[in-house]
Amino acid sequence: MDTEEIYREMANSIVSLDQEKAVHLANQALDESMDLLQVIEKGFGEGIRKVGDLWDEGEFFLPELMSGAQIMEKAVDIITPGLQSSGSERQSSGKVLLATIEGDIHSIGKTIVATMLKANGFQVVDLGTDVKAEKIVDEAIKGDIDIIGVSTLLTTTMVNQKKVIDLLNQKNIRNKFKVIFGGAPVTQGWVDECGADGYAENAVESVKLVKELIQ
Amino acid sequence: MLFTNWLEDKSKIILFDGAMGTQLMNRDLEPGKIPDLLNIENPEVVKKVLASYYDAGSDMVQTCTFSSNVVSLNRHNISNLYQKINVEAINNIKAILPSEENLIVGDIGPSGEFRPPVGNASGDMWKAGFQKQAKILAPGIDLWHIETISDLQEMSAAIQGIKEVSEKPIIASMTYRKTKTRGFFTIMGDSVETCVTKLEEEKVDVIGTNCTLGSDQMIELIKELVNLTDIPISAKPNAGQPRLSGGNTLYDQPVEDYVNDIGQMIDLGVKIVGGCCGTTPTHIRKIRTLIDSR
Numbered sequence: 001m002d003t004e005e006i007y008r009e010m011a012n013s014i015v016s017l018d019q020e021k022a023v024h025l026a027n028q029a030l031d032e033s034m035d036l037l038q039v040i041e042k043g044f045g046e047g048i049r050k051v052g053d054l055w056d057e058g059e060f061f062l063p064e065l066m067s068g069a070q071i072m073e074k075a076v077d078i079i080t081p082g083l084q085s086s087g088s089e090r091q092s093s094g095k096v097l098l099a100t101i102e103g104d105i106h107s108i109g110k111t112i113v114a115t116m117l118k119a120n121g122f123q124v125v126d127l128g129t130d131v132k133a134e135k136i137v138d139e140a141i142k143g144d145i146d147i148i149g150v151s152t153l154l155t156t157t158m159v160n161q162k163k164v165i166d167l168l169n170q171k172n173i174r175n176k177f178k179v180i181f182g183g184a185p186v187t188q189g190w191v192d193e194c195g196a197d198g199y200a201e202n203a204v205e206s207v208k209l210v211k212e213l214i215q
Numbered sequence: 216m217l218f219t220n221w222l223e224d225k226s227k228i229i230l231f232d233g234a235m236g237t238q239l240m241n242r243d244l245e246p247g248k249i250p251d252l253l254n255i256e257n258p259e260v261v262k263k264v265l266a267s268y269y270d271a272g273s274d275m276v277q278t279c280t281f282s283s284n285v286v287s288l289n290r291h292n293i294s295n296l297y298q299k300i301n302v303e304a305i306n307n308i309k310a311i312l313p314s315e316e317n318l319i320v321g322d323i324g325p326s327g328e329f330r331p332p333v334g335n336a337s338g339d340m341w342k343a344g345f346q347k348q349a350k351i352l353a354p355g356i357d358l359w360h361i362e363t364i365s366d367l368q369e370m371s372a373a374i375q376g377i378k379e380v381s382e383k384p385i386i387a388s389m390t391y392r393k394t395k396t397r398g399f400f401t402i403m404g405d406s407v408e409t410c411v412t413k414l415e416e417e418k419v420d421v422i423g424t425n426c427t428l429g430s431d432q433m434i435e436l437i438k439e440l441v442n443l444t445d446i447p448i449s450a451k452p453n454a455g456q457p458r459l460s461g462g463n464t465l466y467d468q469p470v471e472d473y474v475n476d477i478g479q480m481i482d483l484g485v486k487i488v489g490g491c492c493g494t495t496p497t498h499i500r501k502i503r504t505l506i507d508s509r
Contacts, residue, residue, distance in 0.1 A: 056395065057396055058397040103246045103248075106327070108333065112333070155237070155240065155459065157246045160246065187456070187458060189458055189460075193459070
């Protein structure tokens, strides 16, 4: 099998949600001292991008999206020690902090976004649910974060998303971070009203949005 | 039994209620707080909303118990309150029930926990959580509405949990979103057809759909549903999509448009109509007028 073919197999293992095959191919990449950065980018990474496309088209749903991202993470975990020992490291696409805002305990959307971002090479700090705006801002400063993502499912707690922006403004550090919103009730109108940098309809869109903002 | 008679009466369109949560929000419900808690903490405000729907002409109104299954309450760390909330929810609706010609619907909402690979829920966990709630509500209600369910497996768990403790009729409402190219699916990937087949197998009395979609999109979904089953259909769409302005959630869709869409759904053969998020007693009153004028 030539290298390109192995990359295709790797991508296929993610798209066909075949964990056993993905793990096997990741180990094979280590054994054969393949270019591990390329393995992630052209192999497994291509697979997770396809999973995103299939979700977008309505061919894949939540279970497939989560499985694909989890298998991707497994493969990357196998490869990471090899990357580190070779002195090269998978270049982080950027650092994203995620939290569900104060008053809201819904975690599923945020967790899916976190999983997809990690699978796409972002470092993710997940603060969990019911997190106060003050804590989000403090952790963003401490963690040298590029993008702050604030999630909410409830229209009642949506108003608290704005607090994050207000607080950044008060501290005169609004320009240090990009702030994005997520959650079913969020619209472009709300993003504009709050002065946030964007929102995404779903986890796949959120990866695209974060990539755009970080450039 | 009255509900079964209504279902059998070909000329009868059953008018359900409108939104509870968004009505309570307009009455200063604390952000993030589950409305069900108000059954205990502020029963008067719950009774007001319930009564406003009966007053507007609803044939039946559901208990304020959307999140009061044990799994869902557990997520809010208040599962110890499940008995009290459900008992008081029955007391509250009974206190304002206008007549014997009106029915009480036991509302069962989603657990909020997903099965693997999305979350860690299991069928047994779901079933037990719904059943505990159903046991308490059962003596006080006339029929069930299991609603806003996005996983057919969770719906099955709820139906089976209820059927073991109650023989009362069940409306089983799934919530669908529209995919770009393949029509309507739940977020877990259940197609409308798969849902109908399974719900027929589970022998529910009414196949329903609610939430996620506005009334215009729900018309399209209903067109699919009526072709797939002979079981009566229930439709409770949202009042369009919400918009937040100055801290208030607004639903901009004109009531007339909503009522017009409901009229189209009745023409398509829907038996039970009402509303989900953003709908108000005004919506229900205007649908009452529409039904009575037919």
